[in-house]
Amino acid sequence: MEEGRAERRRRTEAPSHTQGGPRRAGVMTDVxxxxxxxxxxxxxxxxxxxxxxxxxxxxxxxxTAAVEELEDxxxxxxxxxxxxxxxxxxxxxxxxxxxxYALVNLATTSVSxxxxxxxxxxxxxxxxxxxxxxxSETGFASSTNILNLVDQLKGKKMRKKEAxxxxxxxxxxxxxxxxxxxxxxxxxxxxxxxxxxxxxYPDAVKICNICHSLLIQGQSCETCGIRMHLPCVAKYFxxxxxxxxxxxxxxxxxxxxxxxxxxxxxxxTSRATKRSLRSRQH
Amino acid sequence: MxxxxxxRGRPNSQAERERDWGHGAAEEAPSTSRGAGSSQEARSSxxxxxxxxxxxxxxxxxxxxxxxxxxxxxxxxxxIKDQKKIPIKRTDILKxxxxxxxxxxxxxxxxxxxxxEYVFGYKLVELEPKSNTYILINTLEPVEEDAEVRxxxxxxxxxxxxxxLGLIFMKGNTIKETEVWDFLRRLGVYPTKKHLVFxxxxxxxxxxxVRQRYLEYRRIPHTDPVDYELQWGPRANLETSKMKVLKFxxxxxxxxxxxxxxxxxxxxxxxxxxxxxxxxxxxPSS
Numbered sequence: 001m002e003e004g005r006a007e008r009r010r011r012t013e014a015p016s017h018t019q020g021g022p023r024r025a026g027v028m029t030d031v032x033x034x035x036x037x038x039x040x041x042x043x044x045x046x047x048x049x050x051x052x053x054x055x056x057x058x059x060x061x062x063x064t065a066a067v068e069e070l071e072d073x074x075x076x077x078x079x080x081x082x083x084x085x086x087x088x089x090x091x092x093x094x095x096x097x098x099x100x101y102a103l104v105n106l107a108t109t110s111v112s113x114x115x116x117x118x119x120x121x122x123x124x125x126x127x128x129x130x131x132x133x134x135x136s137e138t139g140f141a142s143s144t145n146i147l148n149l150v151d152q153l154k155g156k157k158m159r160k161k162e163a164x165x166x167x168x169x170x171x172x173x174x175x176x177x178x179x180x181x182x183x184x185x186x187x188x189x190x191x192x193x194x195x196x197x198x199x200x201y202p203d204a205v206k207i208c209n210i211c212h213s214l215l216i217q218g219q220s221c222e223t224c225g226i227r228m229h230l231p232c233v234a235k236y237f238x239x240x241x242x243x244x245x246x247x248x249x250x251x252x253x254x255x256x257x258x259x260x261x262x263x264x265x266x267x268x269t270s271r272a273t274k275r276s277l278r279s280r281q282h
Numbered sequence: 283m284x285x286x287x288x289x290r291g292r293p294n295s296q297a298e299r300e301r302d303w304g305h306g307a308a309e310e311a312p313s314t315s316r317g318a319g320s321s322q323e324a325r326s327s328x329x330x331x332x333x334x335x336x337x338x339x340x341x342x343x344x345x346x347x348x349x350x351x352x353x354x355x356x357x358x359x360x361x362i363k364d365q366k367k368i369p370i371k372r373t374d375i376l377k378x379x380x381x382x383x384x385x386x387x388x389x390x391x392x393x394x395x396x397x398x399e400y401v402f403g404y405k406l407v408e409l410e411p412k413s414n415t416y417i418l419i420n421t422l423e424p425v426e427e428d429a430e431v432r433x434x435x436x437x438x439x440x441x442x443x444x445x446x447l448g449l450i451f452m453k454g455n456t457i458k459e460t461e462v463w464d465f466l467r468r469l470g471v472y473p474t475k476k477h478l479v480f481x482x483x484x485x486x487x488x489x490x491x492v493r494q495r496y497l498e499y500r501r502i503p504h505t506d507p508v509d510y511e512l513q514w515g516p517r518a519n520l521e522t523s524k525m526k527v528l529k530f531x532x533x534x535x536x537x538x539x540x541x542x543x544x545x546x547x548x549x550x551x552x553x554x555x556x557x558x559x560x561x562x563x564x565x566p567s568s
Contacts, residue, residue, distance in 0.1 A: 033403035034422050040361070040402075042433035053431045060425050080401055085354040105358065107351055116362045 025083070026076035030061045036077065039088070040103055043113070043174045044188035047099040074101075091191045094139075094184075094217045097231025097259045102191040113192070117173065120155035122166050126175065128152070129167070133184055134197065134204050139217035140182040143167065185216050208232050209246060224248035234259045344383075349390075355379050356394040360406065360418065365434075367494040369415040369517070409495060409516045417495075419520055442471070442480050443496055446487060447518055448531040450497075452545060458502070459510040462487070491515075523556065524549040 034057045039045065045053070051070055058067050068076075078087045085107040091100050105112055115123065128149045132141035146167065147160045158166070167183065170176040174188040185193075194214045198205050206215040210232035220227040226247045228236065234257045237243040243252035359379045363370045380387050395406040404418040449465055450457050463473050471477055473484035480486055488510070491497040495517035502509045525539070528549045532539040540546050 028401055030403065030422055033401070034428075036402055037404075037420070037422065038428060038432050040365075045433075049431075056427060056431050060427070083350055083354070084357055084397060084401065085351060086358070107354060112358075113362060116366075 026079045028077070028080055031057045031065075032073075032077050032080075034060060035073075036103075039101070042102075044100050044102040044186070044191060047101065050101050089191050091187055091213075092229075092231055093187045094190070094215075094229055094231075096257075097229075097234065100187045100191070102188055104192045106195070114175065118166075118169075121153045121158050122169075124154045125150070125158065125163055125166055126170060129170075129176065129183055130185070130189075130193075130197070131201070133216060134201050134206075139215075140179070140184045143181050143183065146183065190214055190216060210236055219252075219254045221245040221248060221250065222253055223250040230257050231259055233257060349386075352379070352383055352390055353393045353397065356390055357397050360394060360398065360416070361402070361404075364404070364418040367417075367517075369409045369413075369417050369495055372414040372416070407520060409520070417517060417520065442483065442486065443491055444527065444530050445469075446491070446497065446512065447514060447522065447527050448534075450512055450514055451524055451527050452531060452542070456511050456513050459488070459499075459512060462512060487512075496521075524552040 035054060038053055038057070039050070042049075047070075054070060054073060055067055058065060067073075074088050074090075081087050086103060086105055088101055089104045091102070092098060093100060114126070118126070125146070129141055129146045132145055132149075133139060143164070147163050150158055150160050150163045167176065167178075171178050171183075171186075174186045176183045176189065177186050197214060206218070206227050207213070208215040208218060208229045209226040210228050213229075215227050215229055218227045218229045219233050224245060224247050226245065233252075233254070236246070237252065237256045240256075243256055244250065245252055356375070356379050359375065360370060363374075375391075376384060376387065380390065383390060391406075398404045398406055398418065399421065403421045405421050406416055407419050409415045409417055445466070446462060449462060453461070466472070466483065471480065471483050477483050487497065488499050492499045492515065495515040497515045497518070498513045500511050500513075502511050524545075528539045528542065528545055532541065535541075539549070
C-alpha cells in the first residue's frame with residue numbers, strides 16, 4: 001500500500017519547527033498518544049497511577065515492547081510537546097512528598113483549563129483565595145477570610161452561600177485543598193500556576209531553600225527566615241541528629257518529618273509516616 | 283492562566299489585559315493580538331528556563347516563535363473546548379485566539395490540525411460540510427480498560443447514549459420519544475425520576491446529548507399530546523458507526539449482528555460508504 005509522502009512524514013516524523021535548540025524532538029507513537037489523551041483527563045496524577053497508565057498504553061498498542069523507564073518516556077513526550085508550549089511537569093505534594101504529574105501550560109496566555117471551567121466571578125474568587133494563601137504565614141487561608149471578600153469580586157454578584165459552593169468546586173476539581181475550614185493550593189494548582197504566581201506576586205512569593213521551587217506550606221527558620229518544604233526538610237535532615245539551618249546554622253527548631261515517597265503505593269494505602277500531623281510549623 | 287491583576291506585579295501590556303476569553307469577555311476585548319500601543323516582542327523568561335512568549339499585536343512580519351505560539355494557543359483552545367463536547371465555532375476561534383492573525387487563519391488551523399493529530403491522535407473535522415463548526419475525532423480506538431485509567435467519563439461507548447443510538451438505528455433511524463421511554467422504563471430509567479447514575483435522564487437525552495450533537499430532537503407536528511422524534515446527530519455519525527452500534531446491540535442480546543439482516547445490510551452499506559476516500563478535510567471552507 002503506497003502512502004503519499006505527506007502521509008508517511010506525518011505519521012513518523014515530528015513536523016519540523018526550526019527552533020534554536022539543538023534538542024531533536026522525539027517520535028510519537030500510539031502508545032504516547034493514548035498516554036497523553038488519558039493523562040489529560042486528570043488534572044494531576046500521582047506517580048504510581050502514571051506508571052499504571054503507561055503500562056496500560058503499552059498493553060493496548062505494543063504488548064511485546066519493553067515498557068520504557070518512566071522518566072525517559074516522559075522526557076521523550078516532552079520534547080515533542082515543547083513546540084506546543086506545554087509539558088508534563090513533575091512535582092510533589094507539599095504535605096508528604098508524593099510525586100505527582102500534570103500537563104501544564106508554559107506560555108502565559110489566557111487559554112487555560114481553569115478559565116474555561118469557571119465564570120468570571122468564580123475565577124476572581126479563586127484569585128482572592130490565592131492571594132490570601134500566598135500572603136499567609138502558614139500557606140492556608142481561612143474560609144471566613146475568603147468569604148469576606150465576596151463583595152469585591154468582579155462580574156456577577158455572588159452571595160457567601162454560593163461562594164462556599166464555589167470553593168467546594170475548587171476542591172473537587174483539585175485546585176484547592178481544604179483542611180479544617182482552611183484552604184491551601186492543591187499540587188495541581190502549584191504545578192500549573194507556579195510561573196504565573198512567581199511573576200504576579202514576586203514580593204510575596206515564598207521559595208524553598210533546598211529545591212528552589214514555589215513554597216506554599218513548609219517550615220521556616222526562626223532566625224534567618226529561610227523556608228523549606230516538609231519533604232525537602234525530611235530529605236535534607238535525613239538521619240541527622242542535630243539538624244541545623246543550611247543558611248544561618250542555627251539549630252532547626254521544628255520536628256523533622258519522615259517520609260517514604262520513593263516507594264510505590266500499594267492498593268492506595270499510603271506508606272508515609274509522619275511524626276507531626278497537621279500542625280502548622282511556622 | 284488567570285488574568286493578571288493590575289495592582290500587583292509588573293505593569294501589564296494592553297494585550298495581556300484584554301485577553302480573558304473564558305467568560306465575561308463581553309466587557310473586554312478578547313484575543314492576545316489586539317493590543318494597542320506598546321507591542322511586546324516575543325521574549326523568553328529566565329525563571330527556571332521556562333519558556334514564555336507573547337504574540338505581537340502588530341500585523342507585519344511575524345517571527346517563527348510568534349507563529350509557533352499562535353498554533354500552540356489554537357491547539358490548546360481546541361483541546362479544552364472539545365473536552366466539553368460542544369462543537370467549536372469558527373467565529374469563536376477567530377475571536378478568542380486568532381485575532382490579528384486572521385489573514386493566515388487557514389494556515390494556522392491546518393498547522394494546529396496537524397499537531398493535534400500527530401501529538402494527541404485527534405483529528406479536527408467539520409461537524410457538517412460548510413457548517414464552520416468543528417469537533418475532534420479520536421483516531422485511537424477506545425478500549426474498555428481505558429475507563430479504569432481515565433479521570434472523566436470519556437466518550438460514552440457503553441451506557442445510556444449507546445442504548446438510545448441503538449434504539450434509533452434498530453427502529454429505522456428515527457424513533458418517537460414516547461417509544462424511547464417505553465423501552466427505558468424496562469431498564470429502570472424514567473423521564474421524571476432521578477437516576478443514580480444518569481441523574482436527570484430526560485435532560486441528558488433531550489438536552490445534553492442534543493447540545494453535544496449526538497442526537498437530534500425534533501417536534502412531530504400535529505401530535506396531541508406533543509411528541510418528539512429522535513435521530514442520530516452529526517457527532518454520532520462521526521464518532522461511531524451503524525456497524526459499531528449494531529455490534530453493541532448484538533452483544534447486549536448475546537446474538538450475532540447478522541441476526542438482524544435488514545440492519546446488517548444497512549450497516550454494511552454504511553461501512554462501504556465510509557471506506558471511500560474522504561473529500562473534505564479540516565481546512566475551513568471560506
